[in-house]
Amino acid sequence: MNIKQIAIFLIVLLIQIEKGNAQENIPYLKMVGEKTHLIVKGEPFIVLGGELGNSSFTSIEYMKPHWEKFQAMNLNTILAPVYWELIEPKEGQFDFELLDKLIIETRKNDMKLIILWFGSWKNSMSSHVPSWVKQNPTKYPRAKDERGVSQEILSPFGKNNLQADLNAFKALMKHIKSIDKEQTVIMVQPENEIGMLPSARDYHPLANEKFKKQVPTELMGYLQKNKEYLVPEFLKVWRKNGYKTQGTWEEIFGQGYGTDEIFMAWYFAKYVQEITKAGKEIYPLPMFVNAALIRRGKIPGEYPSAGPLPHLMDVWKAGAPSIDMLSPDFYTPDFELWNDLYVRQNNPLFVPEHRFGNTVGAKALFAIGHYEAIGFSPFSIENNVNSELAGAYNLIEQLHPLIAKNFGQNKIEGILLDRDKVLSTVVLGDYEFSFKNSYTLGWEAGATKDVWDSGGAIIIQTNTNEFYVAGSGVVVTFKNWKKRDKIVGILKNEEGVFENGNWKVIRHLNGDQTHQGRHIRISHGDYSIQRIELYEYE
Known part of the structure; x- marks a missing residue:
């Protein structure tokens, strides 16, 4: 190397070191034994959370009386939606005033913030997309049911849908990175409770075309490579049809609603992967997706089909490797059963949403103790006061140094x-x-x-x-x-x-x-x- 080459090498090295140090200083996930810690400002952090109702943080005035209540319940983290329709009311014109106020108020009250991106989907529906998207279904196609009837759901097969969501999410992550130097925002959820209703899959012509084609080699390669580790429910479906490695969706997985769901899960996951990957390239905060759980006796389409559910976790992991964890939202019983299904394959447990009630205190203790979970969060926190939750969160906060010291050691x-x-x-x-x-x-x-x-x-x-x-x-x-x-x-x-x-x-x-x-x-x-x-x- 000559002197000029050495100088260039040193400059590049310094830039890489500076970039690495900057990333080390932002929240990240760290494996300890077989468990996963969330690290914030270099220290283990347990999310003692509460999720706001869907429309609560659309006004600073509405939120003012609630912060004292959050502190009384010993919350250290608020989970709050950011609405695509409000941050990009006109295409390409972004307004982050409400987000800025949310970050400032959260920081002022000595709490952390988890952003829930209400982008293309929220509870399966596309209720929070901007009006300029809603009013132009030709450019931004909607999913269709078996009869060809359009749904209030953006089709994941529409390239313009993905590009518009991608542009907004990238703008969001750039903004958070630029203004949140104190790390108030610690995690991000791209989309919310993705799933198809009332059909198991999308019947838009773009979807039908994909459904008739061969299963992507990317998915089949993942299944073959990880065959001995696949969850048994999914392995059973693949085995039933002879572990085929080439063919259409129905040739490999059989006919029926189950195959419709697998097909949709792949394309939902690929859509979310594009958004998550782009967001992390800008600001690599931990990111997770959540699922509305299956109610007993329901089939795909009667529950939100194709979301990041336990029996589909292999499809989601193959399609969206940038996602750090799949998370359950609880409005059903069997808390322990569902969590057991979610922690397979070293998937860290985080419960971002649970119906508020008298069980939340005991369940918070159980989740943090038994699963050594990232955290726990009841829903509609501003509309409830709960001494059980306050008591449980107080104990977890006191025990935090002991939990951190003994984390991942079977203690x-x-x-x-x-x-x-x-x-x-x-x-x-x-x-x-x-x-x-x-x-x-x-x-x-x-x-x-x-x-x-x-x-x-x-x-x-x-x-x-x-x-x-x-x-x-x-x-x-x-x-x-x-x-x-x-x-x-x-x-x-x-x-x-x-x-x-x-x-x-x-x-x-x-x-x-x-x-x-x-x-x-x-x-x-x-x-x-x-x-x-x-x-x-x-």
């Missing part, structure tokens, strides 16, 4: 109990812990109710025989599963709080509070933390 667990599930057993180290809903003791008034309040807890192992239990509505007994001939007793039981990361004892518990050394318990409504030390005797 953290979570428990969720109700009347249908009164017992949950977990193993940490040498000990087996049996958690029961505290109503099973018969001492609390709520035990006589037809529907029991949920019990929830996090347990963290901090030493061989030292554990912290935090939650509400649980009673805990213990055994040493390795030394089965030993009896396990309570050496010490303290109730306390963490102040600036330091444990402060409020009460030393014994006697009636531990049932004379036979269990520890935290009653319903009493969100608290207990430290226990165990010992064995014969």
